[in-house]
Amino acid sequence: MQTTLMIYDGTAPADSGVPRTGGVPLAPAGFTWPICGSSCGGPLQFFAHLPVEDGVLSVFVCQNDPGACESWDATSGANRVYLFPREELQPVEAPATGVTLLPATSAIRTHVVTLDPAEDDDHDELAPDAYDLARSGWKREPEERFGKQREVLGSLGGSPSYLEDDRLPACPACTDTMEFAAHLEEGISAQSAMNLGGRLGYVFVCRACREGAFLTD
Template sequence: MQTTLMIYDGLTSADSDAPRTGGVPLAPAGFTWPLCGSCCGEPLQFFAHLPVEYGVLSVFVCQNDPGACESWDAESGANRVYLFPREELQPVAVPETGVTLLPATSAIRTHVVALDPEEIDDDDELAPDPYDLARSGWKRGPDEPFGRQREVLGSLGGSPSYLEDDRLPACPSCTGTMDFAAHLEEGISVQTAMNLGGQLGYVFVCRACREGAFLTD
């Protein structure tokens, strides 16, 4: 069993086509920056550019008045996830108002962690799940008994860590349950962090309908 961790890899350019948090979104021509549909109506903040095998995931979350908009709810309108094709993407013009960009752009590299299936007992409600195990063991060594877990910015694919089934979002187009796409962690420092309220973020997608969703635990 394998888990693909996303690891902080220093700063990078704001319009990089590689995996990153922060910077400016890359989108097809004609894309309009999303606005919060929860309470404030202001532009959302761009969180992450995540190339995957079936396209590019682009994640936005409202940060204009943290705590006021229900950004933890996939259906609140306070967040957006887009699934773009890989071709013909270009930097998007940034709105002049609202909290739209992170202070820094962080490069992401992936690291595959192989897990022993015997460590995971699906029938044991108290057993750690694959993401939890992979993250807890990152860079663990004699001088780092707790690892360097803040370097972990999340993971790609797999299953949503400890998320209850009744919180799995439905596709707004076909009403089917969306597939889990990625975890997001806040980050390594104040300058690079995505504000998730200290929670774990979950990205979902319906590939057939090209729809996405985001929530926190």
């Protein structure tokens, strides 16, 4: 069982092309900063820049009035996910008002964890979850009870951790069920944290239509 974890790798320039949370989005020319369609009408906050095989996932979530706009719902309009091509991306200037940028930029490196779920003694009652096992076991020494989970900023690919099938979002263009793309954790510190309400974030994509979706659980 393999899981590609996203691991905190220090700080990065705000406009870096490396995988990161925070900083400024890189987008094609003419890109317009997304606005919350839930209730506040303000600009969304940029969360993450995630290069993937066929482009770059750019994640935005409303933070202007946490709890009022339904940022946890994939269809609320309070979040947006874009799948940009890799070529000719440029930094986007944030709007002058609203909660638009995280205080710190966190670089991400990937690390593939291979685990045998049969060797885990903490998940006897439930079927082993690949992401949960990989995250809880990250950098765990044989004599340690806990690993360094705060270093884990999420994962790429795989399957959505413990998410019910009825919450898998449908593509607004073709109506097919979207493909799971990434987990997002809040972050390693208060300065770099994405506000997910203490929950796990899920990023989905329809690669055929280049549409994305975000939700928390």
